[in-house]
Amino acid sequence: MSSGFSKTHVEHVSRVLRTAQHAPTLPVPNAILDSWRRSVQHYKLDPGSLQGPRVLEAHQIHEHRQRVDDFLHLAGDEMSRLHSRVRDADYCVMLTDTLGCTVDYRIESALRGEYRRSGMDVGTCWSEKEEGTTAVSAVLIDKLPVTVHKLDHFRAAFIGNTCSAAPIFSPRGEILAVLDVSSVRAPDDRRSQYLIRQMVIQSATDLENAYFMYSTQDLWVLRAHPLPGYVDSQPQCLFAWDRDGRIEALNPAARRLLLQRCGRIPAHIDEAFASAQLPAAGDDSLHYLPSMGLHVRLKMPRRPISAPVVSHPASALDPKVAQALELAVRVKDRGLPVLIHGETGAGKEHFALQLHAASKRREKPFVAVNCAAIPESLIESELFGYAAGAFTGASTKGMRGLLQQADGGTLFLDEIGDMPLPLQTRLLRVLSEGEVAPLGGARTQSIDIQVICASHRDIATLVETGSFRADLFFRLSGARFDIPPLRERKDKLALINKLLGDECQRSGERLELSEAALEMLLNYSWPGNMRQLHHVLRYACAVCKGQVIGVDDLPVTLGASAPVKGQETVSGSPERQALIDTLVRNRWKPLLAAQELGISRATLYRKVNLHGIKMPGKGSYN
Ligand SMILES: Nc1ncnc2c1ncn2[C@@H]1O[C@H](COP(=O)(O)OP(=O)(O)OP(=O)(O)O)[C@@H](O)[C@H]1O
The missing domain is CATH 3.30.450.40 (GAF domain)
Structure with a gap:
């Protein structure tokens, strides 16, 4: 911005402030x-x-x-x-x-x-x-x-x-x-x-509601909306109370509604719903409260369920994964670093956690760092920490970095391929010397960590293109393990049951899958892997009105694109076909397709490129 603009802006602000009182219309809102x-x-x-x-x-x-x-x-x-x-x-x-x-x-x-x-x-x-x-x-x-x-x-x-x-x-x-x-x-x-403003408001409301549900898991929660179809997916009002009926939490719309009806925020839920009949405890069906014009559903407080709906026997693990895990434990316990490779959402972090839990270091910390998720400007201080008084205004205690927090245990570096080059050099030094120097600190501290790294990219290729240090690559890849994509796993049934059991435990519900719905899940090709399966099951639990999840409770697109079990697609790759199906359904809009698959747009582009899919009007996709 030049000083000319600055001068004009000063004149504009002064003129508006000077004339505001008498001006019939203002160039800016009140x-x-x-x-x-x-x-x-x-x-x-x-x-x-x-x-x-x-x-x-x-x-x-x-x-x-x-x-x-x-x-x-x-x-x-x-x-x-x-x-x-x-x-x-x-x-x-x-x-x-x-x-x-x-x-x-x-x-x-x-x-x-x-x-x-x-x-x-x-x-x-x-x-x-x-x-x-x-x-x-x-x-x-x-x-x-x-x-x-x-x-x-x-x-x-x-x-x-x-x-x-x-x-x-x-x-x-x-x-x-x-x-x-x-x-x-x-x-x-x-x-x-x-x-744009409407989109921000909608996202802020969705976040507000998600945080509400997250922080009221031990309370009774009433979700409400004037339209029945929105009660579960986008409730307008949220009310939460404890077991004595004391109102503990309200979202802004519920707060406004109570102020309007009662003139104040009542302390007790019976007071708030004086003339309306609330659903009885344990009744989680949809109700209509005519005096308030609201459809409502009551959610019980989370309670421990003695046994998961379907147990997940260790023998149900995919033999390839089970074998890899067993081998990886032996490698890790010899002090060698482990490199995990697999498609996005395939379960690399999950595998790393299981590996840590089965290793000799199981009693020690497991610290996970996603190198792609931490802003570049923060990653150095997050990893290495900083010394007391290291910067102007720094806390007098300093901060322990994640490397120090993992001392004695396991450090999991997810998406290691995204680590900036200067930090790769520092990390290499830590691993070679077993010492870490916090930012601004004069003294080094010795640390003892075992490293597990993961990436969806082939690190050897990154080394060839110069974006990953060869010496760090060799130090990190004591042994490499590949997590198979979900579509190739033999334990799909056990995984579906396990994730459904987890979801039920989280929400305090008991749901099961109809035969047809299960068939559909087993036959789908899962380009978004475990994460997509997770999202699909969570969605199904949210929309299912009874106790059995039917085909209608699954996202519509799942059925439309599910290739028949064992059937090879035209191109020979089920993932390629699933990508094309999803893109076609979404009129070749990458954003919409990525959202449907539960993956990022960048991942979608990568997969589209990988499979050589041509986008209409764009030729080869880059
Ligand atoms: N074997 C499993 N059993 C139950 N849940 C699993 C399993 N594997 C993965 N998940 C779940 O699937 C989701 C994705 O798994 P995870 O984060 O481990 O994948 P990832 O490959 O590390 O993903 P990314 O590529 O995005 O880093 C998580 O919610 C995880 O808990």
Whole structure:
């Protein structure tokens, strides 16, 4: 942004503030005008300033992330889903805490540099006190969704940005986080943001509800919606109470409804539903409450089930996997590193966990690090930790890195192929010398770790192309094990039963599969592997109204594309055929197809390339 723009913006802000009282129409919404006034009068900020936002140092980002750890864990998937919908229009997704600090974000890597210069990065801080009017600061103050479009920003540094943001409330009604979608390339017309804003609001609500269900597992929960079809998948109101009937949690819509009906938030659930007949304990069928115009379903508190619905005998394991596991334990117990290879979602981390649990180090820590999921700027401090007082403002205690946390036990490095080259050098040193030096620390500490690495990519190929160090590759690959894709596993039935049992235990329900539904699951080709199976079963449990999951409770597309058992497809590869089927069904839209398969868009591209699938109008897909 040049100083010419800055001067024009100062004049614009001054003119609007000066004439606002008498102007028939305002060029900015009222809430923005109020924020501009506070920026000038309370915080004495300069609208002409071209300085970017304050950015936290790595250890501070880590501390901010730790405070919302539970929530971050849950938010990751939804952020990726939202990003997959807006990335083609050059938007990034940011999540901030209640201080306005960006604790997580998603961005196309090609845009990273340009967006970072405009302040969109992990660690950036967006309080009104420091940055004036921004979407995040406006949400934190007004507690409402907002779009802050270009010239709405108070400081000239941000007038190229367009940001839509929405609050996420905790089950107790306080703001928990802010979800934001931003771009520096948005069209000038404000109306271009209507849809984006709706998408942010929907994602924020979905996250709010997911966190609600996660944190109320030990309570009674009533899900409600005016339309019966939405009660389970997108409830409008959520009410939760303890065994004495004390209301413990409400989502914003439930809070508004009770305030409207009772004039206050009642302490007891009977008071809240005075004239309405709540379902009886244990009755989880759908009910209609005419006095409230709501369809509802009651969910019981989670309770331990004495035995899983179907047990999973060890003998049911696929012989190839069982053999690999047995061998891997022997290799690991000899102190050799293990490298696991397998398609996305095939169960590499699961295998690593089983390996650790069967090894001599089973009593020691198992620390898993996904090198692809941690932002590049954080990965170094996450792995190596930092020394006390290492940076200005660093915590006086310092922070133990994941390498130190794994001392004596096993360190699982997932997606090792994504580790940046400089960090590969540091890791190699740690593994060769058995010592780790925290960032900013003068002294090294000796550590004793066994490493298990995993990748869906062939690391040997990465070595050939120069993106992975050959010496690190040799040090990490004591022995390589391949996890077969789900479609090739012989223990599909046992796995389906095991995952269904786990899902039932989690929700306190008892469900079983009809013969036809089971047949369909067994015959499907599972391009998204175990993770996709997981998603499909979770979906089926959510939509199933009785106790038996039928074909109609499975995602529609599963039946449409399931190849017949044992039948080789035209191309010879069931995965290739399943990919084509899914793409055709989704009109060759990669985003939609990836969502249906429960895999990322990048993974879909990789698979499409791998199988040499040609996209209509695009020739070979790159
Ligand atoms: N043998 C198994 N039994 C039960 N659940 C499993 C098994 N294998 C994998 N899963 C489940 O499937 C999902 C995906 O597994 P996991 O994360 O281990 O796959 P991955 O290959 O490491 O995935 P990615 O390629 O994304 O890193 C997880 O929810 C995991 O718990």
